[in-house]
Each structure stands twice: as C-alpha cells, then as structure tokens.
Amino acid sequence: MIQRLLVANRGEIARRVFATCRRLGIETVAVHSDADAGMPFVAEADRAVRLPGNTPADTYLRADLVIEAARRSGADAIHPGYGFLSENAAFAQAVIDAGLTWVGPPPEAIEAMGDKVRAKEIAEKAGVPVLTAPEDPTEADLPLLVKASAGGGGRGMRVVRTLDRLEAEIEAARAEAESAFGDGTVFVEPYVEAGRHVEVQLVAAEDPDVGTVVEVFGTRDCSVQRRHQKVVEEAPAPALSPRSRVTMEEAAASLAQRIGYRGAGTVEFLHDPATDRFFFLEMNTRLQVEHPVTELVRDEDLVALQIAVAEGRGLARTVRGDRALAAYDQGHAIEVRLYAEDASYVPQSGRLLTFDLPADGAFDRLASSGIRVDSGFASGDEVSTFYDAMLAKVMAWAPTREQAIRMLVAALRRARIHGVTTNRDQLVEILTDPVFVAGEMTTTWLESRPISAESPGDSPSIDRTALVAGALMLAADDAARRRVQQGVPAAWRNVVSEPQRTTFEGHDPVEWWGTRDGFAVDGATVLEVSPTHARLEVDGVVTETRGHISSVRPGAPREVWVDSPVGSARLREVPRFTDPDDAVASGSLLAPMPGTVVAVKVETGAEVAAGDVVLVLEAMKMQHTVTAPHDGTVTEINVEPGSQVASGEVLAVVATKEVEEPA
Template sequence: MISRLLVANRGEIARRVFTTCRRLGIETVAVHSDADAGLPFVAEADHAVRLAGNAPADTYLRIDLLIDAARRAGADAIHPGYGFLSENADFARAVVDAGLTWVGPPPEAIETMGDKVRAKEVAETAGVPVLSAPDSPTDADFPLLVKASAGGGGRGMRVVRSLDRLDAEIEAARAEAASAFGDGTVFVEPYVEAGRHVEVQVFADADTAVALGTRDCSVQRRHQKVVEEAPAPGLPAETERAMCEAAERLARGIGYRGAGTVEFLYDPATDRFFFLEMNTRLQVEHPVTELVRGLDLVELQLGVAEGAGLPGDLPLRGGHAIEVRLYAEDASYTPQSGRLVTFDLPADGRFGLLPSSGVRVDSGFASGDEVSTFYDAMLAKVMAWAPTREQAVRMLVAALRRARIHGVTTNRDQLVEILTDPVFVGGEMTTTWLESRPSPGSTTIDRRTLVAGALMLAADDAARRTVQQGVPAAWRNVPSQPQRTTFEGHEPVEWWGTRDGFVVDGAIVLEASPVHARLEVDGVTVRYDGLIDTPRTSGTREVYVDGPVRSVRLREVPRFTDPADAVASGSLLAPMPGTVVAVKVEAGREVAAGDVVLVLEAMKMQHTVTAPHDGTVTKINVEPGAQVASGEVLAVVDQSPGG
C-alpha cells in the first residue's frame, strides 16, 4: 500500500493528484522550483522539497533530483503527472530501481509508445490503420507534419507546405522539442487538413484493458488543444466502437498497465480513422472522461500501482462534458506573464467529480500568484457537465463570462467566442478550424465600459484624499468644463462630478465607487465591477472593468509623460518576458523585412523576432541566455533609404 506519494510535477496536475490522495488517506510530497515556491500546490502538500533553479532542465527534468527528493521526504511512490518526465522510460526505471512504486505504465510500454515511429509499427501490427510519409518526399507529398517523437502539447510540431522549407522546419522542431522534453528526435507524416482529433481513454490492469469512451480534441491552435469534450460528438456508433476496440487491442498487445490514451485522426468525409500516437500517462483532458463516467481516474491509477485490479463494473454516468483550457496568452496566442491580481472562477466543484449538473475548475493558480515565463501558459481547466451537449455549452459559457481575471491577459474571451460559434455548436469543428476561421478582429469596447472605468478612477482618487472630503470628486471652479480621462487606444471620456454623483453627456448618470459603478440608461441599471491596480513596472494606473459580457483592461494615459520613456524608431521590443536563446545577426548587418533577428523562449515555446522593414541593424542589446522583460528593447533596425 502507498503511504506517501511524491508528485514529480507542478501546478494544476499536482493539486489534482493531491486531492485524491487526501481522500484516500495518502500523504503527499510536492517538489517545486524557485519560481513555483509560492503557488497553491506547494502549500497544499503535506511535505515540499525545493529544486533549486527555475528552468525545467535544472528542476522538473532532473531525474536524480526527483529521486533524491523522494528519498529525503520519505515517499514510497511517485506519480509523474503529465508533461515533463511523465513519458520518460528512464525515469520510470529509476523510480523502480530506487525501490519506489511507479504510478504509471511499465517502462517497456513507455519506451515502445514513446518512440512514435516504433509505435506506428506496433499499431499496424495490431491491425490499427496508420499514416506514413515517404522517405524522400516530393512536392506532391505536401503538406507534411513534423512531430516530436517525445512529448506532446504542440511543442516540436510544424506544418510544412513546401519542400524548400522542410529542412528548416525540422531543425526548428528539433530545437523546440529538445528544450521542452530533453529529446530533439522528430519524425514526419502526412498532414490531413480537415480531420478531427478523436482519442480513446484506456485503462488496463494485469488481466485486461478496457476503453472508457471517446473524447474530441479537434479545437486546437498551434497543434495544442484548447477545447476537449466527451463523448466525441457526431461520431457514428460503429466507428466509435471500432476505435475503442483498436485502442484495447493496442494496450493489451504491449502489456499496458494504468491510464493511457490512444489518439486517432478521424476523417469525417470518408468515415476512416488513423492511429496518431499513444500517450502513456494521464491526459490534461482526463476530467471530461471522469465526468461522463463517474470515475476518479487518479484513484484507479493508484489502485493498479498497488496491485489491485480494475473494478468489475465500471460506471457510466452519461451526459456530456466539455473542458476549456484557460491560458495566459493574448489574441495572437503569445504567452503572457505577470501577477494575477484577481483570479476568481465560479465553480460547483474543484479537482473532483460533480454530484449533479455543474461547473468544475482545476487550476494551478490563485489571486496574487505570479505567472512565470518558465513553464506552460495554462492557468486552469474549466469544465461543465450536463445531461446534454447543448446544456453543457451554455453552462460553460456562463461560467466563463462570470469569471473575474485581472492582471494577466488570458484567452477567456476567445474561449467564449469558440463555444458560441455556430461551427462548434453544430459539432462540425476540425483540427484546422480554429486557426482558419475568420478573425473576429478587434472587439469594440462599449463606451459605457470606458465611462465606468474613468469614474472608478475618479472615485478612487476621492476615497484616497485626506482633506475636503465633502467636496464632489474632481470639483473645479469652472463647472462648464468637464474632466477628461483618457485610456490607451481610446477617445477621452468627459464627465462632471456633482454632489449627486457623476454626469456624462448630460444624460448618463452614474454612481461610482473604486470597486463598482452603476450605470442607468433608459431606466435600466447595469452594474460594472472593477479593480484598480498600479503595476510596479510602470506606475501607470490600470482599471479592470467586468461588464455584463466581458472583462476589459484599461490603462490610464498619464497627463504628463517622461521623454525618457520614448524608444528609438526601428526598435524591436520583446513581445513577452522570456529568455534569449539565439541572436542571428550582429550590429552593422543589413537585413530585409521578415529576416530573423533573434529567438526568444517563453513558456516552453520558441518565438522569432523579425526585422519590421529593410534596413541596418545598429544595436543588439542582448545576448544568448539573457532574461528580458516584456517591452524591453532587444535591437534596433534603422530603415534604409530604399526600405
């Protein structure tokens, strides 16, 4: 029996495993980097061991440090979570060799499925259809997909559409895979443009392997899943049964144990499916299977690791479950970092099963936590279960709209757009749909939101003053002239402060406080909640306004600006905090628009910074290994006369 379990991972998945352990009476051990020391998963563990440093290669990817941490903390078992070393056969063997219980499949099965080329051969032997690319591709064979042999999550993955780009994309994929997983091995396969990503959750003990149903994970950006649901909608019953049987054959054929996922590419046009890979771990999206089955998959993992068999009668709760991944990223999918001033997600349950219809949230962060640049950008998984898909969608949209998230830009609004798009509502999404759908463009901010933000700032000023508190906010001795508040990117808001409240345009009257504003229009009162923050880096006030539909971040334009804050024309600014991994040019070199100047790494993804125009590189302010802040000047490209 397991008495003390170390989770060799971080954030949300560590908290998820700890929740089941507490219910079962198993003590828990967290390991953490320096950047993660203050996160909730560390506080929730019974014991915690520091891994000095921040980069994954120095912390969560160090087998020796993890085994030593287990020894020092008195753990008798290790759960790998997902990502990092969860599909590393050497780690599994090291755990077993150290006399510890490995909560995962046998190392041999991890090794077989971890080599995705070999995995395809095994699948083909088991009678599962596979995709194969030619050894020497020609123009007729494109598009092709370059994939990392180890790991997943879209890292080390590139779509290549022409032969002249193949070598460069392979090298880029190798570098990204090596950084994310410690293994730069990649392979190439045909790329199906309009397929669906459907996977089967399998579970195996010493005697059998069973399929626990399908999940659809077709909504992806940059080959990383954004929305997952169970069961896969619109899948013909015969096809679903064939997929589940194929997954069971594959698991039995390699002597699998524990939780695993067999991923397929489904072509709706031909009703055919092809093996993609097998993930020999618990998936990020495992909760949607838990919700429709009424199972705790972590509890089943622990039971199999202790030598118990699967229950003879696995429940099937039914209904439909949908999960979205809430990321710290902007609309262009650029990872963001910083302090989560407010992180409030409405939920009926967390890290566990729901007793009835409702919303479950599995998160790795709380209000006040710092989102670093060292790890994946996912903040939380928000999911809903209901008797029907339509009800689950509606419930999930409502939960996202009620969420209050301040301080870090997230994809919350994009998730609402996805869930309400007719293509998604109709279950017609494919793996290319999200990135090919027309961009909604910049969403217009309702003027009432700007007014509410301006008056919250005014009310904040009034609340802070220590004298003349009876005088109306922003009172002036020329009452015919309004006050003006300007936010970056928006027209000024003009308003008057009176003894009865605030007046805008002579018709809109608001009562405001630093935390909310009530706006009355045509007899209807709408409440806007907010939060005012002054970032340490800039000192410029920001106000977060939560309206009836969305949340908006507004930055106040100072009345007087410091000339020292201006940057030279042609400056290349860091799009996010990160680490410089390569500088491709030197000062004095001529470049063309689009040429790569340097490469940044943030949150396990690499991002290229290119020349905005033809010109000459006059300054390079960084070197490989340098840590940079968002907005920092990395280099300067002076535009040539003909540029």
C-alpha cells in the same frame, strides 16, 4: 499500500493528484522550483522539497533530484502527472530501481509507445488501422505529413503539398526534432485535411488469472486545436457513428493488451468524417490534460484508479467499494484551456491581480449539473515565464451537449481575470460558433476560421457604459487618495465650465462632471461609484460594473480592468501630460514579454533590413524572434545572451539611414 506519494510535477496537475490523495488518506509531497515556491500546490502538500533553480531543465526534468527528494521526504511512491518526466521510460525504471512505487505504466510500455515509428508497427500488428505513405509518393498521394518520431505538440511536424518540397520539409522537421527532443528521426504519412482528433481513455491492470484486463472509459473529441495544441476537449465525442465508436474502443483495448499495459492511458485516432474511417495516431502513456471530461461523464476518479493499479488492487474492486465501473456515458462534458496569451497566441506573464472563476467544484467529480475548475493559480500569483501558460481548465457538465455549451459560456463570461491578458474571449467565440455548436469541427478548423484579431481584454468594441464606469472608478480612486480637502466632491467646481475628460488608449474620451452629490455623465444616471465598482442607469436599465485599478510601474499610466455584463476589458489610461523620461527612441525594439535573451544575432553598427532577426527571446518554453522594424543601422544593443528582461524593456535600437541632401 502507498503511504506517502510525491508528485513529480507542478501547478494544476499536482493539485489534482493531491486532491485524490486527501480523499484516500495518502500523505503528499510536492517538489518545486524557486519560481514556484509561493504557488498553491506547494502550500497544499503535506511536505515540500525545493529543487534549486527555475528552468525545467534545472528542476522538474532532473530525475536524480526528484528521486532524492522522495528519499529525503520519506515518500514511498511517485506520480509523474503529465509533461516533464511522465513519459520518460528511464525515469520510470529509476523510480522502480529505487524501491519506490511507480504510479504509471511499465517502462517497457512507455518506451514502446514513445517511438512513434515503432508504435505504428505495434498497432498495425494488433489490427489497428494506421496511415502509411508509399515509399515513392506521387502527386496523387498529396498532401503528406512529416512527423517527428519522438515528439509531440506540433514540433517536428510539416505539411507537404507539393513533391518538390518533400525533401526540404523532411530536413526541416528533422532539424527541429533534433533540437526539441534530441532525436531527429522523422516519418511520412498521408495528411487528412479535414480530420477529427478522437481519443479513447482506458485503464488497464494485471489480473493473476487472466493477465491484462483493460477497461475502456469512452471517447473524447480534441479536434479544436491551434498549432497542434488542444484548446477545447469534450466527452463523449460528438457526431461519431456507433460503429466507429465501438471499433475505436476495441482497437484501443487490443493495443493495450498487446503491450501488457498497466494504469491509465489514452489511444489517439484521426477520424475522417467523409469516409467514417479512423487511423492510429499515438498512445499517450500517462494521464491526459483533458482527463476530467471523462471523469465527469463516467463519475470516476482516474487518479484513484491509477493508484489502485499501482498498489496491485486491479480494477475488480475499486477504491469506491464494490460498485462496478461505469459502463456508459452519463450526460456531456466540455473543457476549455484558459491560457495567459494574446490574440496571436503569444504567451503572457505577470501577476494575477484577480483570478475568480465561478465553479461548483474543483479536482473532483460533479454529482449534478455544474462547473468544475482545475487550476494551479490563485489571485496574487505570478504567471512565470519559465513554464506553460495554461492558467486553468474550465469544465461544464450537463445532461446534454447544448446545455453544457451554454453553461460553460456563461461561466467564462462571469469570470474575473485581471493582471494578464488571456484567451477567455476567444474561447467564448469558439464555443458559440455555429460549427462548434453543430459538432462539425476538425483539426484544421480553428486556424482557418477568422478569430478576432483584437487582443482579448483590449477590444475597442467594448460597451460604452463600461468605458464610463472605468473612467469614474479612476476618478473615485483619485478622490480616495487625496490627503487634503477630502470632504470636497471629486472634480467639483463652483463654476462649471468644461467637463473632465478621461481617455483610454484606442477609445474616444469619456466626459464627466464632479457634482455636490458625486458624478454626472451625459446620457446616464450615476447611482454609485467607488474605485472597485460603478452602478449606472442608461435608458432605464441599471448596469453594475466591477473593476480593479493597477499601474504597470510607479508613476506609469494606470490601467483599470472592468467586468460588465457584456464582457471584460483592460483599459489603459492616456496621461494628460507625457513625461519626457518615458519617451522611447524611434526604432527601439521592445521586449514583447518578460523572458530570457537566448541569442543576439547582430552587433552594434551592423546594417539590417526590415524583418532581419536582431535577437531571440525565450519565454514559457517558446522562442520568439525580435526583428528589425525597418532598414537601418543597429545603434544600441542593451542585452546579451542570458539577460532577464521585463516586458516593454528596450532591447536594441535600429536607427533609419540618413539620406544626404543633394548639394
């Protein structure tokens, strides 16, 4: 039996595995980078081992350091979580060779399914439908999809719509795959324009009498994607015919049987609603990010089942006693991935001033209707530039899909998230869209629908009452900070003339007066104000707005994050007077986020055209190009490769060309 388990991962998934270990009485060990030293998952573990460095390549991807950490901490088992080394067959074998229990599938199964070309061949032999493109495609075979054999997450993937672009797209995909995965192998398959991403969760174990036993835990729909990254997942998959559901589950079980699979795994399919046919995509030989929706509708603990299989106890007798495994779905569960990113999907970083998500449970099954939140963050934590930008998975379970949607929307609207921009508003838009409500979404739907271009939290359409509340909270904050005349009401004057004005970027000024009794605003009755909340009555309706005031840096304009019944917003105060030292020269290229400079493409004095790449910045496992805003000359380069930069820092300056006046 496992006594002490090390999780070779971080954040939310580490906390998720720790939660099950606590219920089972298993001690836990965390490994962490320097950037993660203060994160909740480290504090929750019984023991923690530092992996020197910050980047994944220096820490969580170092198999030797992880195994050494297990030895030093006395761990007798390793759980890989998801991502990082979770689907690395060599790491799995190294764990086994070190005499440790590997909580995952056999290395041979990981290797077989890790190569997508080989995986398709195995699936086809197992009788699973696969997509196959002809060796010499014609116009009738278009569109086609070029995919990296070793990759995922949309990297090394290209859609080909004209035959003359096929070779070029193959070469581009091969180069991208080589860079991202160290393997440039690609293949071509037919591209289903309006397909759905449906997957089957399974757990397999070895029975000494009958061999591999596979238990299937139903379907999930993960069709809501952007850039081939999942955004919303749900179980069971809606609008799927009973025939397709049963056939998919049988195909997934057949594939697992064929490769002698053990542990938790997911077989992914592309379903064509037009023909009700499905095709094998890949098998993920690990726990999926979206596994909680299956736990909610099956009332099972998939991590506990992983541990049971690793300990050799199989599935006949689970950790929950003699009760049989759930054989059917109970109700409906939906999960959204809450990211620190703006409306254009650019990752954000910074300190989470407030991170309050309403939940009835975390890292656990729910016995009744409720909200579950699995997160690696808490208020005050820093969202680093080194790792994925996902803040939390927010889930709702209810007896029906319609109820689950309504509950999840309400939970997101009640959330208080201050300090970084998130995709919370976009998630609400998606969940309330008629296409999603009807269960008619496809893998291309999200990128084809018009998502609001406004940055979440910066919407100029915010309710006017919230603007007034934000302005009054700033005034109350000014009054609270005064060191003299503290008994005098804020902004009070003996002779009232002009109103006070507070202006937020992108909004009309808010006018207010300071009175003997507090504050006055035209069109509203001010009932109560403090630096953290305001109660206003407008047309007989009382509204309470809560807020958090911060500044980007000392002396900089303040920001107030407001939460009202109609939504949340970040409001940036426009200072009455501008400090000349804060002025930025025309043509300055500013860092869009904190990160690391990985390449500088030009030198000082170089002539550039609008759109030319000046430098490349890396943040949160993504590279972002910084381009010239106009034709001109590079007059300043303030960074070099390896430089760490802050958001808004001036990286370079491109001056416009001076036009000589005619003599």
